[in-house]
Amino acid sequence: MKILFFTGKGGVGKSTMAAAAAWQLSQKSRVLIVSLDPAHNLGDIFGVVIKNGKKKFTKTLFLSEINLKKLSREYLERETDVLSSTYSYLKTLNLDSYFSILKYSPGIEEYALLTSIEKTIRDEAGFDYIIFDTPPTGLTLRFLALPKVTITWIDRLTQIRRQILEKRYTIHRIRGTLSSEKTILDYKEADDDILKRLKKLSDNYHALDGALRGSDCHVVVVFNPDILSLKESKRLIEGLSDLGLPLRLLIDNKVTEANKEMAEYVEKQMKGMAQDVPLERIHLAKTLLDGREGALYDIRESIIPDSW
């Protein structure tokens, strides 16, 4: 299974390009396209209404829109329920509602997003390609950084936990059979609940991190021939390289005769930042410029390299 992320500044045409790529790939393989953008327009692009999150468009093409707000809310409701049931006595004082403040915890939206990506990759392994149409740059970079940040924390905490267990073991050995202590604390790694939980989390995140950094993950950066888009794309490429995520394709979208010079300048700058990455140029359709009805873009049959 291959994973594609379409990223870029808001409004550059990520969703359209992702949809075109999905359509192209679905001619030969089974494809799922997932929109993570809070402003969904996948349904509009394909001219269908996506109900309950997922829709079969053709035999080989499935569309999915993920409701980020709903997802964060569900995650928090779950956590709040656990807390409220633990502290159920607060209900008698009518204080349990105060836990609802949790929904303003920072980082929850990214976590919900990451969880949904992880779940999609895990549950939808039957597809040959999963294409993610991502939300604007800032949020995308933050959630793509999350596995690495989390792994760092998990590793550090695991290290400390191991030291604790080692020292407990030392004490256990020194005291020997003469120990007067009534409860002996866990000192074996296999018995320690915290270490077990940390290991489980670590495994999950390493799997996700591996999937994101592996050769089956492709990040596509979509940009427009203008300076704002160039600047944000530069930041995005820097961010991706900091995170070690594989940038595999650049798409210069909405090129016309009028902005051709700017397009060339922007493309040159982008190529300068990512030398070996292929670049695809997509023109705005002439019919649109003439004010006639027709396709929005001149998208070739294959914008995705055959080798993917």
Place this chain on the structure above:
Amino acid sequence: MGLLEFFKRILSDFDASHRESAAALTGVEVKELENIFALLLLGSFIGLPSPPSFLAVELMPFMERELKVLNRRAKDAGDMLAEMAGTIGID
């Protein structure tokens, strides 16, 4: 109790006491580490940079002992020097 038993008992108590004093310092180290572990995970309470909040939520159910240690350490924090001196054995 026979004389032999008596001496055995003395030796064994002697052994136990030595073992206890050897284990004591490591015991303090363990408690400090447990304290640090809890503090790192819940550091945002006192303004430390904390791990992603969901990590704390995931581990919380297993943290009873660490939280108790953290609590006790916080109470004793006012006289930490005396605490340390007591541990090392300075009067």
